[in-house]
Structures are given as C-alpha cells and as structure tokens.
Amino acid sequence: MEKKVRVRFAPSPTGGLHLGGVRTVLFNYLFAKHNGGDFILRIEDTDQTRFVEGAEEYIFECLKWCGIEPDESVLHGGPHAPYRQSERKALYKEYADRLVKEGYAYYAFDTAEELDVKRKEIPNFQYSHATRTGLKNSLTLPPDETLKLLDEQTPYVIRIKMPDNEEVSFTDMIRGHVSFNSSLVDDKVLLKADGMPTYHLAVVVDDHLMEITHAFRGEEWLPSAPVHVLLWKYLFGLENMPEWAHLPLILKPDGNGKLSKRDGDRLGFPVFAMNWTDPRSNEFTQGFRERGFLPEAFINMLALLGWNDGTDQEIYSLQELVEKFTMDRVHKGGAKFNYDKAKWFNQEWIKRYSTEQLKPYVKAALAEQGISIPDESKLDRIIELVKDRCTLLSDFAPQSSFFFQHPAEVDITAIKPKWDDKKQQFFAELIRTLELTPVWKHDDLDKEFKEMAAAHQIKPGELMLPLRIMLVGGKFGPGVFDIAEIIGKEQTIERIKNTLKLISNA
C-alpha cells in the first residue's frame, strides 16, 4: 500500500503572513486533501533573535480565516508533538553529532566576527571545501586540540562537509530533474552555537520524524536543496526522502522581483492576509481581510496564481479546488500579482453570496462608519439593491449609508450649473405633492414624478439627477424611487427641502 500523504507548512513566526506564504499553505493543503492526506503545521522558530510576539497566533488566525484547518499542529496536537521546533532542540543535536561521528559534518570554531572579516577581505568568500582547510575546525585542528576546545566549552557550530565534485540531483514535482555540483555549495551550518539547528538540519530531521511524504516550499529554496538531499542520504536514506515541490514565486506587479510588503505599501494594496501590527516598531499593515476581501475570494485568487485546471473556469470554492488540484498543472514560472484581478475575484464572490451571508459583513461595514441599523427589515432589500455595486465589502458602507442617514455631503455643484426657476418651482411643488401622496411605493412615485415633469414641460431626465443628488448626495446608487420608497416619505421630503435650502444659500 502507498504511504499516506503527509505535507507540512512550516512558517517562521516573524511577522505578518505574506501572500506567497498563504499560497504555499494552500497548495500544501490542496495537495494533501486531494490525495486524502494530512496537513501539518509546524512552527519553525529556531532563530530566537527573530521571534516576534503574537506572530504564531496570527498565523493560526489567518489559516482559520482562509478555512484551512491543520490536522496536526501546536494547537491541534498530534502524534508527533511538539510541533514547535524550539521545543525539539535536543532532538537535532543528536543527529548533528551522528553526522560528525560518521564524517559527514565537523565542528567549526571560527566566530561570526572572524568570518565577517574574511568575507570583507576575500570577494565571494564561502566556507567550503576550498577554504575550510585554512579555517579553525575539527578537520584542520589536531584531534586533541578539538577535544580540548570542546571541553573548554568553546562556542562552536557544526557544519556539513560538502563532498567535492559530486553530482547531487533529485526530481522536483514541478521542475522535473534538477541537479547540482556539490563543489559549488558551501558547508552550511547545521547546528548553531546556541545549540539550535538551522533550517537545513531542522527540515530534514522533522520531515523525517513527522513522516512527511511531499515537501512544498518557495522556489527561493532551490539552491540549498542539495544540502537537504545530502542530509537525507546521510541520515535517513534517499529512498525515504519526501518528494520536493519548489513553488514559483509571486512577483511584484511592476518590475520582476519577488512581491514584498513594501510593494503593497507603495502601490496601495495589501500583501498580508490580515491586519498586522509589528509589536516592536508598532508599524501597522492592513490585510486582505480588513480591506474587505471574502476568504473564498482570497483563496480563489491565490490558487489561480500559478495553477489552473485547463478549462476556462476561474471561480472555485475551496472544496472544488481540493477536487481538481493536481501538481502537473502548476506553473514553473513566477506570476505577477494583479490587484485589479484580485478585486474582480472578490466581486464575483460577493455576487455569489446570498443576502443572508452578506448581512453580517454589511452590518460590520456600516458599524465601522458609526451607523447603527434601527430597522433591520429594510436591510435585505438594501443589500439586494447595492450588491452589484460593491467589489469590496467595505464598499457597502458608502453604497448604503444614505439609507440610514442624511448624506454627509450633497454634491450641489453637480446640480447648480443647470438649475433655474422652473426647476425650483418643480421641486417646490413636488414637496407639496409628495406630502399628499397616499401610497408610498416605487411605481406610484415614479408615475407621479413623470406626470408632474410633463405638466411642467421639463424632461424627466433633467430632474432625475437633481433628485438623486438630493437623496443620496452624489451621482451613484440604485434607482431613485427605490431609494425614496425605502427611506420613506418624511425623509424624502426632508432631504429635498434641505437641498433646496442649500441651493438658494449657495
């Protein structure tokens, strides 16, 4: 029987969760679920200097928002706990020691400062087969000297001893056969002076211990893949190594580089899944969620960045993505992020949401503007009317606030130039007529208005726009008489009166 598929997403809790990160989780998740496997979330917090308070909780909340639930994690538990690498520290040392004993790794006593100096002195300096003979390590020092240094608790790191001129290759699920010459790769640190493993050792050990069968990560990891392959060979056997998939990068919309938070700030779109405030700098960054994106739209948009099912379908639920996702349709090349397209996905999802589903979001959007809803019975109708005009959830506030309160500003400059006594008289009479109107319904109001216009010998078109502006404040929104019906007789008349006053005062 085939081994059960197990994948993992392994973020470092160092800050907000980036678009690229979410897409990596998503592909992991889709692949696992498509194949009936498990999705594990592992926290890679081996760099204590970069630990950020709250970042771990933030990651969990992002996943929850996206509808991606891990099968095993710090929060969900599981047979391979702990799922936080800092809590697995002792484990890694054991493997590092084994590598040293078997001659695949060695102790190095050079300090970070000494190496910095080297790097400054020698262009393109690398700690490698070519340079290690001139450095302070257990390969160059006499054995008793090494032992002495170790006894004296001299700080050391353990480095992998990269073989000289060996072909290291593997098959990537996306790229096919990939190969490197080992001479070109430096002797990466495996275990740091503080006893923590580096990423290189930790991934291999944990992927093995957690029985990971398929390992997804960003393309930026490709150059260090030979280190991981070699580690697998030395420690657990190549036949047990997971299949690798190096995902294409998400690129900035202009230029060609990797998309960064800075690009979002610069171009005016979010890059993180949710709001994030850095606790050290207090720097605030808005996320997709708070910008007004539906999780379904966010996920959908991300899935289509580097993958498609070969048909021209573009809108998929998470469930559909799970059903249709296969690796052979993942692209090799990076994809530029396009915010307009992202908004389009959101608009499509808003259209697909029912009024009932939308309601809590609309209430929240209005509440944010300080608008409370005394009469919820109208809300359904309002949402129906306004839905098509919203691409972000936050658009619901400006698109519907005038149903609940006077327009904050009335754009009389749009009325004024074409205003004359005839219109003034028309609206004055309109007020009187409306006051006597017995049935306050869309169709009746429409009919009444047009009859009056005819009587005054003014084209209705010339009067509709002023009326609209009186009621909503600007040139937007659903049909005027729909609005009038909903806000009611009293409000309609009051808003007309107010604007008339504004015009005569201006």
Added chain:
RNA sequence: GGAGCGUUGGUCAAGGGGUUAAGACGCCUCCCUUUCACGGAGGAAUCACGGGUUCGAUUCCCGUACGCUCUACCA
C-alpha cells in the same frame, strides 16, 4: 562573480509541429440603464532573439539575451 531556475498580449493564462493562437483582468467603442454599477455586443494588443530539425515551427533541439532566486550561526 558563481550556481540554479524561468520566459505565450500590459497582467493571469489555454494550447501545442499545420489553429482566425482560447478564455479572464485591465483598456477602448457601442447597447441596456434619464445616476453609478451589473449585464450584453464588439475592438486594440501576444508566442524574447538567433540558429538548426522539418514540406512546415509559437510548439522539438542547441545556443544567445533577458529576468529572477540563492550565495548568513535568517528562514
């Protein structure tokens, strides 16, 4: 500098030895709508370059160019 990876309209992309080279976003025009949207109909715009192989290459092969990633006791 080195290594690896990549390259179909402005963007996401389908396709793949012979096609009018799909579709979507964006842009433009028109229709619908006496607002703004939604919707509908059109339009402009693409196979990085050079060699092969072939009757025929955007597609296969080889180069070149360009871009990106990595080159930390960060992930």
